[in-house]
Amino acid sequence: MTTLGLFNLMGLHDRNTSPMSVLRTTVDMVAMAEDFGFDIAWFAEHHFTNHSICPSALMMISHCAARTSRVRLGTAVLALPFHNPIRLVQEAAFADLLASGRLVLGLGAGYQPYEFDRFDIEESTKIDRMMEIWDILEQGLTKGYVAYEGRHYRIPPTELSMRPFGLSMPDLYVASRRPEVIARCARGGHTPFMSFGHRGLAPAVAAKEKLLTMWADGGGERSAMPLAIQRFIYVTEERDDALHAARCVRDFARAWVTLHERNLEKEGPFVRLMPLNDEPPLDDFLESAVIGPPEYCVEKLREELSALRPSHLCCLMGPAGIGRSETLASLERFGFEVVPHLSEWLSLGQSDDLAA
Incomplete structure (x- = not known):
């Protein structure tokens, strides 16, 4: 069965958008997702641009832990090279304490040169740094202390007061397509996390096949590989509303490509978005995402879940540019009119209030 997640990027669309409104909408979405039985609410980490206002x-997670009771709360992802590892392991342990054991960790190495430059981190070292910080997190969160000697990090024996000995590691989801990282996932039984992107189902199937090959090369059984996929989803009956959502998906794709460049063109924190070199027409973005009436979204998701058979479906439902009321209305339609028709695929933790 497939568990269900809500991805919160927390993008700032323009200067007329209030960061407080982004925060309020995110918190309301998380509360609504819990009521609908979502398993995990994910939060992004990005720096120095309007792509996301959330640097941590x-x-x-700590903020939403007090406003929820059941839904698990995850990092999607911790860009590990940007963190001091001994501080990070304490903060992760404390966040898990605040969330009463509901913490889920998504790990990554980062991909934006602009961020690496400003953190004064050599981008060529990011995988090595990621692996070492991963070691430190595992040690601290499972043993309650850290003692580490690596190439990039050296930590003398240090006890963690907020992490008693014997507690298990939170579930790990890892965003990477590097063979050494996927091999480590295979050894530990951790979940590879991939974005569906904007190219449609066939490229996603091909991307999964590459992950399966790396998983098997790392010693894992192909049939046993878990997989988390991230998907753009927007539920609406209105054609104009659907086209606007497709434009927001297109802006997301343009931002993702642009943010891979070292020399960003910006106005303050706002990244200047340019058309993709091979940009398809808007209708292609509409077709490749899950955007439309509830019955259409149900059939499209059934097709994709059947083809990819993920262990986790992560839904990006509020990309920058879609208003607060529209975002919440789409999530409500998804919960009431789409999710119940996917019961053969989805494993949901229904809240007591909804079940009643």
Whole structure:
């Protein structure tokens, strides 16, 4: 069965958008997702641009821990090279304490050169740094202390007061397509996390096949590989509303490509978005995402879940540019009119209030 997640990027669309409104909408979405039985609410981490106002997923987890009771709360992802590892392991342990054991960790190495430059981190070292910080997190969160000697990090024996000995590691989801990272996932039974992107189902199937090959090369059984996929979903009956959502998906794709460049063109924190070199027409973005009436979204998701058979479906439902009321209305339609028709695929933790 497939568990269900809500991805919160917390993008700032323009200067007329209030960061407070982004925060309020995110918190309301998380509360609504819990009522609908979502398993995990994910929070992004990005820096220095309007792509996301959230520089710390763990801060959002701590904030939402007090406003929820059942839904698990995850980092999607911790860009590990940007963190001091001994501080990070303490903050992760404390966030798990605040969330009463509901913490889920998504790990990554980062991909934006602009961020690496400003953190004064050599981008070529990011995988090595990621692996070492991963070691430190595992040690601290499972043993309650850290003692580490690596190439990039050296930590003398240090006890963690907020993490008693014997507690297990939170579930790990890892965003990477590097063979050494996927091999480590295979050894530990951790979940590879991939974005569906904007190219449609066939490229996603091909991307999964590459992950399966790396998983098997790392010693894992192909049939046993878990997989988390991220999907753009927007539920609406209105054609104009659907086209606007498709434009927001297109802006997301343009931002993702642009943010891979070292020399960003910006106005303050706002990244200047340019058309993709091979940009398809808007209708292609509409077709490749899950955008439309509830019955259409149900059939499209059934097709994709059947083809990809993920262990986790992560839904990006509020990309920048879609208003607060529209975002919440789409999530409500998804919960009431789409999710119940996917019961053969989805494993939901229904809240007591909804079940009643």
